[in-house]
Amino acid sequence: MLRILFLSGFLLQVLLLQGQEVVSYSQNQKKDYGSEMKQNLHVLASDSLQGREAGTQGELMARDYIVGFYKKLGILPIPGKDYTIPFLFSEGCSYSLGTMSFKSKTYEMDSHFFYLNHLVGYEFKGKTHFVGCGLTPKNYLGTDSVTNQGLVFVIDVNYSDTCHKIGNCLEYFDMVQSAVSLASERNPTAVILVSSDPKKYPVYSNWMLKPVRPTIPVVGADTKLSLQLLENKEDSVFSVNNFSKNEQTGYNVAAFIDNQKPTTIVLGAHYDHLGFGGFASRYNGPASIHNGADDNGSGTVLLLEMARRIKEAGYKNHNYLFVSFSAEEKGLLGSKAFLSQHNFDNSTMMAMLNFDMVGRLDSVEPRINLIGTGTSVQWDSLLTASDPGLIKQSRSSSGLGGSDQMSFYMHKIPVIFFITGMHKDYHTPYDDADKINYKGMVEVLCLAENIVVSLNGMDSLSFRETEAENSGSRKRSGVTLGIIPDHAWPGKGLRIDAVTPGKTASNFGFETGDVIVQIDDFIVSDIMSYMKALANYKKGDIAKITYLRGDFSTTVDVTF
Structure with a gap:
């Protein structure tokens, strides 16, 4: 009987979502929102902030800029807290x-x-x-x-x-x-x-x-x-x-719209980056400022614009918590600290939307990758009802993945991670503000607001563990090709978004845009099947890899 009641409630919510009006922006609004995000990003991704590495003066400058934005909007901090919430972290003992x-x-x-x-x-x-x-x-x-x-x-x-x-x-x-x-x-x-x-x-x-x-x-x-x-x-x-521990201090920034409701929607983005490069950089040259315009200046300014939109629209059915995390690049340390410090009643968090690298939407085939759609049984229907039809969606069910939504997923909170895809400038000094697709960011903003509107019409979401976590003892790959996959690729196979110089793929002639479709007898249909195939090899093994370059298919013997 309880299951029947649950399904009836779920179906009722689906019917209500199907009847909701989709939010759209006028041309003037699109221009204004894009201009605002561009202005903010040119500040946060400027050389003067020296790459916004956690624990540095650049992080503090970015922190204070974000705080000033919330103060200007009139959005207050979490009750009893300051906008800036410090936490300790260590990069080595x-x-x-x-x-x-x-x-x-x-x-x-x-x-x-x-x-x-x-x-x-x-x-x-x-x-x-x-x-x-x-x-x-x-x-x-x-x-x-x-x-x-x-x-x-x-x-x-x-x-x-x-x-x-x-x-x-x-x-x-x-x-x-x-x-x-x-x-x-x-x-x-x-x-x-x-x-x-x-x-x-x-x-x-x-x-x-x-x-x-x-x-x-x-x-x-x-x-x-x-x-x-x-x-x-x-x-x-x-x-x-x-x-x-050689501890340093990082700072999360949080602002809160308190509608006196029992449920809260969390919206987040990390604002730190790599500073002058360091261990995580893909750049082999001398120390250089890594401005991180897309990673993750883009998510940071989109989060700020979301805060503005939610306040101006006056959505009232939930509370809204906006968190800019630091030290994500050092291992999701900011989001982990935010949850473990109990700055907020985690049990009231209905959902978490995370924006990380949302600034490189393809202008020819615009597509956003939404990761975490399996973390609630309601996500798929909600996302379909929320779609303004501006950009195509690629959905991935897993709540795991290399950004801050994973910290919330581990606390059994439904999550969605927005990302427009990897690119050759990722974790290099070339990820600059002049390469951002601001019109594309406005389209991501519109989709995100429509999702907030859909959530505004719901009382709760049911958390669900995704298959990746329950798959038992997973094989872990001991080999890599040295590529960045295209997470937003809608076709069959794994499309290469970037090739790391000097690594295996580069040495065997792979190029950006190639689509890997088979490794020996393993058919590669997506990123997951690619990773499962690699798990069968060790260093020194040889595999026949078949890939498509345009309309031509090539097979090459690759030594891992």
């Missing part, structure tokens, strides 16, 4: 006096081992569990992410079966990174790297490894400690150290 005890012997940091994940402290204890090379799911049989706390995975990086001459094996580090990723995905207490052939396959102290779960310690052992760990594959290990 400093260590001293580290020791590790194993088999009644004590080993010292730097002399016998070194730390390879500088985002955590190294105080842990557990029982060692040898997982061989650590490169395949078979190495982890009998383990899972629930019961592995208390286990310290030991990985042997002697990859002689793949890298016969370590001096000529450029893939060695990538293989180690893949093993660490696979191990940390299973949530152990720590990971220790050893080598049964340290002369040919040493554990390097300068490796900077990135676990899937960034809170997991990763230790590299020298020859002496490696030998002990290999000879005693299941025994107790105890680690202590003194460390400093």
Whole structure:
């Protein structure tokens, strides 16, 4: 009976949505909104803000500009809060006096081992569990992410079966990174790297490894400690150290329209970028300002314009929370902090709309990618009813993905992530304001407002976990081609939006615009099938990749 009542309510909401009037803008409105966003973006993506990196003066300048915008509109901060909400983050720790005890012997940091994940402290204890090379799911049989706390995975990086001459094996580090990723995905207490052939396959102290779960310690052992760990594959290990987090302060900015309603629509966009480049940059030249006009100046100014539109239109059926996140580029740190700080009653959040890279709408075939449509059973019908018919929609169900909506999805809040697509200027100094399609941004703005109007006619959304999270133990690819996929591509296959110089795709002649349709016997119909195909390969494997360039089909043997 409850299910019947739920379905009846759902169908009633669908019928109401189908009868709603679609919001449209006049030519003068389009001109005004585009001009306003262009003006704001030319400030936020100017050289004077030096790339808006979290923890820098550029971030503070962007923060204050956003606060000034909300003050001018007369939109207040969250009750009891300031517009700016600080949070601490660390890009790396400093260590001293580290020791590790194993088999009644004590080993010292730097002399016998070194730390390879500088985002955590190294105080842990557990029982060692040898997982061989650590490169395949078979190495982890009998383990899972629930019961592995208390286990310290030991990985042997002697990859002689793949890298016969370590001096000529450029893939060695990538293989180690893949093993660490696979191990940390299973949530152990720590990971220790050893080598049964340290002369040919040493554990390097300068490796900077990135676990899937960034809170997991990763230790590299020298020859002496490696030998002990290999000879005693299941025994107790105890680690202590003194460390400093080298914390910095980032700032989220939040404004709130309080309509005294029990439900709140959250609209967000990250305003930080890469500063002068750093580790995340795709640019190989000298340090240069990365202005991040599209990533994510575009989402930031669209969010501000959404705030203006919602206030002027006077939508009253929900409260509206506008959040500009910082430190997204450092791992969604701002959105994670905002939710964990309990700045707001998260249980009242009905939905979250996230705008990230919405400034490069294709003027010939305009299409927006909407990610997260599977996070509520109502999204598809709502999005169809909300469509003003200006741009085509490509929909992806998963609530996961590399932007701030993922933090809200993990708190069981329905989400939609707006993105017009990747491009060759992504994470380079060439992502500038003069390359933005402002008319296209107005069309994205119109779609977003219509979605808000549709939500205004609903009392609730039902959260639903997407298949990507419930797929069990996912295979993780140990290889990449070095491309940026076109997320808004509506056709069959995977269209390449950009090729990274010096990487595999570049070395084998792939170009922007090529569409990959097959890898050996695996048919590539979309990004997901592409990733599933790559999961079957390891470094050094050879695959026949078929791609389309215009009307011509080409097959090439590619060595990963």
